[in-house]
Amino acid sequence: MKNNIIILGGGQAGVYAAREIRQNDSKSNIKILGEENLLPYERPPLSKDFLLDKKKEEDLYFYSSDVLKNENIEFENISINKVDFENKKLFAKNDNVYSYDSLLISTGSENKKLTLDNNLKNDIYYLRNLEEAKKIKEIVSNKNKITIIGGGFIGLEIASSLSQLQKKVIVIEIGNQLMGRIIPKQIADLVQNTHIEHGNEIILNKQIEKITKINGHYEILLNDNSLIETDFIIAGIGSTPTVKLFENTNLRLDNGIVTNQFCETSIKDVYAAGDVSNFYHPFYERNMRLESYQHAQNHGICAGKNIAGVKTEYTSIPWMWSDQFNLNLQLTGICDEYDEIIERGNDINNGVIYFFLKNNKIRGACGVGIIGKVGRDIRITSKLTEKDNIVDKQILTDQNLKLNKLIQK
């Protein structure tokens, strides 16, 4: 039987799902509906190599239109603004109606916005998509002093890129360390030092009281009454799953769309994957929502399999990276459930890793090092986590001992 499969959201999870469905099902109609007038593209370079002009727009697309055409996957540029799950229909602003038999929701996430009491909404920039990246790139080319509000991954990556473009960069972070509590303070401090060494100013523990625009420049008043003058403001203060469309429906929402280990939502024939989904992870026996490249890809593929009738559990151990200056930071597993922390290495040149253990088994790890230095060990850690064995802590601590010894055991 020929099915109508609709993928709502034309990003990474959506396109990987589409191709996976086609691998397993040559007959169904597959249509991706995306509100950006672009084929699915990679977001990580937006804050890094795209700003630095090392990557161009054409380098960002996952697949060419030919690849999608050959696989008979349709992409339509349209924004959906209403759903009727009962009658299996989607409605667009232009009155188009789309009927589906199976639906994948992969609408991603969106940036949180600053709440300002004066009318400066259009003066603060955010980075989520290519259009915003282009705008930021164009405007900063004739600005000098740039302030980033929020010391999370994206804010710091932008700070690193703009510093490399010879801009004077200030980062204002409300918390007492960069990148939030999930990152070990020692690693956050190493990253902070690198920013400072490159001339970036990092202000921690400060809140913004007021932003005033004066003659095309801005004055930012902080809660200790200090004043920062700046030419341009970018905010990266976190993100939320894109679920507004579903708020008044019976789709179960809780920090995103709640899904089980098969990417199934609370409504039959409706699936969700990627940033938007708060999924059940059978290994960790809990729900989680991730915003990561690897997850969007693997979760999309898993959803694709399940939609095509190949029942598949999602068991991928989480992994993500952030690149700032010549540092590469990586996180695997979960770092918020542990009874012991073990440190491996103390020099950023050789890499520093913190392992999070519970009952003598690895649950996750976070590491940072000069380009590529922690990658192998973090990858082995993902495998060790999956194995769920009690680990030899001596090998974990001693950088002279190879971690893969633990896998072979």
Add this chain to the structure above:
Amino acid sequence: MSEENWIEVGSTDSIEEEDLIRFDHQDKTFCVYKLTDGFYATDGICTHEAVHLEDGLVMDDEIECPMHQGIFNIKSGEALSPPACEDLQTYPVKVDNDKIFIKID
């Protein structure tokens, strides 16, 4: 095939099984691997960004980049997993008297 194209990399016991070593020659960097069925060689730098694959993980016939987990087939150089999408150059390898040679043109 002229003899001088074969460059000596080192002895066969300089690489552990399922592992690799980095080999620099003139301005180029290579990776030489010992897999269960023999020795192989590829470019030493990832095709995604300028990152040395010597810090990557060898798994069966694959090398995984330490930076963003792009994966390449060591024998064919094929890019198998994004963000790597451009293939890796491979080079012929021979073993003579317990010494490894690679052929770079």
